[in-house]
Amino acid sequence: MRILIVDDEARMAESIRDYFQPEGLESDLAFNGLQARRKLEENAYDALVSDLRMPGMDGMQLLRWVREEGPDLPVIMISAHGDIRDAVEAMREGAYDYLVKPFDPDELLLKVRKAVENRRLRLSVAAGMAGKAKDEMIGESLAIREVDRILAKASPTGATILITGESGTGKEVAARVSHRYSRREGPFVPINMGAFPEQLLESELFGYEKGAFTGADNRKQGLFESAQGGSLFLDEIAELPLHLQVKLLRVIQERKVQRLGSLKGTPVDLRLVTATNRDLEKEVKAGRFREDLYYRINVIRIQIPPLRERPEDIPLLAGAFLARVSGTMGRKAMELGDDAVRFLMRYDFPGNVRELENAIERACILSDGDTLRARDFEFLKGGKKAVQEREGQHRPESAKAEVYGIGESLEELERKAILAALERNAYHRERTAEELGITRRTLLNKIKAYGLETGSETEQA
Ligand SMILES: Nc1ncnc2c1ncn2[C@@H]1O[C@H](COP(=O)(O)OP(=O)(O)OP(=O)(O)O)[C@@H](O)[C@H]1O
Ligand SMILES: [Mg+2]
Incomplete structure (x- = not known):
């Protein structure tokens, strides 16, 4: 386990490190927010322990940066007595937990262990999601x-x-x-x-x-x-x-x-x-x-609050769904690009987790690469589209059963998805492209590649 400890009081940071070491936790130290940021960019850590109040970039700003850049790292905040309100605010911003000074180092150790374990469990849940019973609540908000x-x-x-x-x-x-x-x-x-x-x-x-x-x-x-x-x-x-x-x-x-x-x-x-x-x-x-x-x-x-009120759950849910979907499609594990994560975290998901799940499935079917990018989720843009999605919720779900089959090749799945969308839109290409979240040109290419044209029908001028 590798931990980053951030505190402008060097003695404090060192004493935590010395306490952690015999317990098998290896720690790096940083003495301000910027230094911490640099270390986080260069190394991989299992958890971050940070003081809240520091000159320059403080703990809260560091936390926000971590949430933007590396949404998966558990952060434990240490606040001075009297700053409890800030600590609660930090929790709201996505900190995993907090402690108030003076604290029992054992308690900190326990919290760090729990945070790391939790994350490992979650990652393994995400990796092994395919076909798993739906009795796990994913989310760390x-x-x-x-x-x-x-x-x-x-x-x-x-x-x-x-x-x-x-x-x-x-x-x-x-x-x-x-x-x-x-x-x-x-x-x-x-x-x-x-x-x-x-x-x-x-x-x-x-x-x-x-x-x-x-x-x-x-x-x-x-x-x-x-x-x-x-x-x-x-x-x-x-x-x-x-x-x-x-x-x-x-x-x-x-x-x-x-x-x-x-x-x-x-x-x-x-x-x-x-x-x-x-x-x-x-x-x-x-x-x-x-x-x-x-x-x-x-x-x-x-x-249960709507997803838009707990965006910090979005990366975890998206990762888990992606693992499940790529598993079902017999496709090698796909990744979510940082830009895609950021995009999804900003979207308001009127259809909540179900909409996120459907979006991942759709993006997964239609994307070509191994990494989903923000542009793969373009179909989520705009409120009108979002409302249509919500109202048409039953459709993608019943379409799912028909579209996904184990053992089918990705091409076959894609062909079916496109054909179904074409039929839903009476072969209107503009609308079909819009529903699928791809450009008209891409759609035309795919239609040709899959031999899906049925004459010259509704092609618009
Ligand atoms: N925290 C979560 N972790 C993992 N999957 C989730 C989570 N929340 C929702 N889902 C998934 O999102 C979809 C919708 O969830 P669920 O059916 O429980 O919602 P619901 O609140 O019962 O919706 P409705 O009111 O429409 O029936 C399901 O596929 C479910 O597996
Ligand atoms: Mg329900």
Whole structure:
């Protein structure tokens, strides 16, 4: 482990180095921000420990520089007593952690170890993402770490958890993480309240006895029972019709579920996790959501902030998605150029993490080199485009299943992506090029190369 220690008080920096050395941490020293910058440009470090207040380029400026240039380095800030506000500000700017002087060197050692370990874990997660179960929350922003901390604490208690946040922020991921943390033997059972008509939803949730209604030829276990000993995830809970809200409340209170057409209840032991992108308080006020149920499910509340409020997560997420996508495409590991990272960190992602994931997939398919550049993400530019993306979200997702196949060559994947885009845009080349985020000329070349022209059709003057 190699650490860079920055402090204008040389004695302070040296004493940290001397404390770290017998613990197997090798440290370099810098005595001001500029010196630190130079060292960071020349060497690779696992972590940076920096004083906040220094003459010239101070710790905060150094932190900002690190976040711009090397988004992946964990930074631990040391602040003087009385500067705690600055330390909190540093956390907001993406510092990993902070300590207040005077501090216990052991505590610093612990924080550094944790930061480095965390980063290694993350890198290996990113590298091994392909085909991995989706129960890892990637991200190191204060907000995501706080979400993780609460999930770790609350999940094993069995308390009901309500997850809120905009579409695509990772609510379902959080629900899966929660199940993992609960350490329950039973399964994780997700169901989307918005995806079924009312009657089907009821029979899916509660199950039924033979003959309970026309068509009930056999008895069937409901999802409450399927989640026995595990976690039931009720997604888009605001969509639950009022009369089912009453029934759900009863299940929670009595810990028993009654199949349709049955008089006796079966005891169920499960954790309930719910999610919504609606404002439930408003739904309650409007009389669309029962207040008593609201209080029952709103025991532990987890709010996942939109991606634009935690841009420091973007490099990690992008790297992980890229590793996954290039793995799926059977392509050798691709890299994200610094300019691409900067570009993505500045974009506001109205569709949140899902939009980022789709953007990486698309850029990956269309780029030629081994490194994704800012220009590969040009299709994200402009609010109009962003809104179209958001509204057309289901399209890229269903297109994904059709486009990606293991074992297909990259050319084949690209050909299919272009063909699908052409068809979506009625062979209008300008629009197709725009959707794909490539120039018209590139599109024409690819059309020719793949033999995709169908006569002289809509080619514009
Ligand atoms: N922190 C994260 N780490 C890794 N992947 C993430 C993270 N957050 C979101 N994703 C990925 O982004 C996509 C959207 O996440 P998810 O389905 O959990 O969002 P959601 O909040 O449930 O969205 P919606 O409200 O539209 O259902 C998924 O493919 C998910 O794997
Ligand atoms: Mg969801």
